[in-house]
Amino acid sequence: MLFLHTVAASQSGGNSNMPTLETPRLRRLLTLAEAAEALRKNESQLRWMIQKKTAPPHAKIGGRVMFDADRLAAWLDEQFAEAS
Structure with a gap:
């Protein structure tokens, strides 16, 4: 399942008076x-x-427990680092 998350990003050119764009992140x-x-x-x-x-980091979304794949991978990395 993919979830669309928006992240504010400034437009190119470095002009601080320019509005920000919402950049989608899947x-x-x-x-x-x-x-x-x-x-x-x-x-x-x-x-x-x-x-x-x-358990690894999780959230209840629409009544279902969901895990972010990137955060699950990071949690696994932490578990292995602690075991070393």
Whole structure:
């Protein structure tokens, strides 16, 4: 699932009087099932991690728990760094 996120960016030319443009940024969102698969866990294990506050960063969007793929990858990198 892709989520459109807008980020303010100034126009080229460096003129501070120019209005800013909204630059779209696509964000890859993972469902609970997709994140669980990426972590090699089952959904109930990932729900338990959420309950215990040990899960990767996530948000409830439209009543569904979603994970940003980039933040999930960064969280995994942190876990490996801490284990070293």
